[in-house]
Amino acid sequence: MAWLLLPLLLCSAAAGAADYTLENTYKKLSPRHPDIVPVRLQPADGVRHRPALTYRSVDGRQLRMDVFVPKNAPAPRPGLLLVHGGGWRSGDRSLLAPLAQALAARGYVTATASYRLSTEAVFPAAVEDLLAALAWLRSNAGDFNLDPGRLAIGGSSAGGQLATLAGLWAGDPDRNPDGAPVAAIVNIDGLWDFTTPLALKFENDPARPVTSASAFLGGRFEVIPNTWRRASPINYLKAGSPPLLALSGENPRFTAGIETISVQAKILGVPFRHHHYAGAPHSFWLFEPWFSQVEAQLARFLQHPGCGVQESATVRAPGPASLVQP
Helix, strand or coil: CHHHHHHHHHHHHHHCCCCCCHHHHHHHHCCCCCCCEECCCCCCCCEEEEEEEEEEEECCEEEEEEEEEECCCCCCEEEEEEECCCCCCCCCHHHHHHHHHHHHHCCCEEEEECCCCCCCCCCCHHHHHHHHHHHHHHHCHHHHCEEEEEEEEEEECHHHHHHHHHHHHHCCCCCCCCCCCCCCEEEECCCCCCCCHHHHHHHCCCCCCCCHHHHHHCCCCCCCHHHHHHCCHHHHCCCCCCCEEEEECCCHHHHCCHHHHHHHHHHHCCCEEEEEEECCCCCHHHEECHHHHHHHHHHHHHHCCCCCCEEEEEEECCCHHHCCCC
16 A cells, blocks of 8 residues: 555645745745855856756656866866755755856866656655766766766755765665766765654654655655665765765754764774854855855865865854855
């Protein structure tokens, strides 16, 4: 009977969810943070934008990505695939286009990819899409002046969890037989472990018949606990895993499991950097004054991802006078 209930579960989750857009998020956050400024995509002379490139056809849908290429860059460039958030059920690749463009202006080949949302297919569909996106970028590296050996993956919120999982699966021949490891992984305010008490309090809330996580995973924790564990990036960290960068905001529910994976990384010798943005609300990376700090932090990390085996810092946002107007 579970297969009969799944479409109802997905529709119920979608019906109760507000679309994750820049405008909706600004309306939600601006009463508490009146000085924030949304960051939108602007023309950039030094960057070539190649939009809506199809990287995979699946279930009758064309999955696309936007690629941002530095103009006149010498030699093949390092790259970063960015994965948007939206509770696995909403959002689109345009959310991270400004960040992708800003990093491309620094000399990185960047891409933002669409993937199947939970209203279309349950886990692990989205992760499979991202592995396909990585493979497509590598196969077409010559078209973008991309160094396929220096391709990283990163994401924000639900996209952070997806990017981290895809990044840890990418080099595993059992899960990605035709793939290759990524150079680094970036998780911006995304979950590390669905099964911690903190995560379960929200993602498996008994007061809500369907949560974003249960719709994404195909059922509640008490029904399919192994699937919840399988979707938790924390369970795939091992010696030799790619360097990790974690950025977190003020609400610890979104980064549940980060303390444990930090300890695991230290034991395993995996480079792990964690920067906490004090007082920053969830979705801080979409707005100034945090956007510029996040972009600079990612650029530093991507330049030398393996430096500093363990690093932790708290970042405090500058005052309103330093805001960049759109």
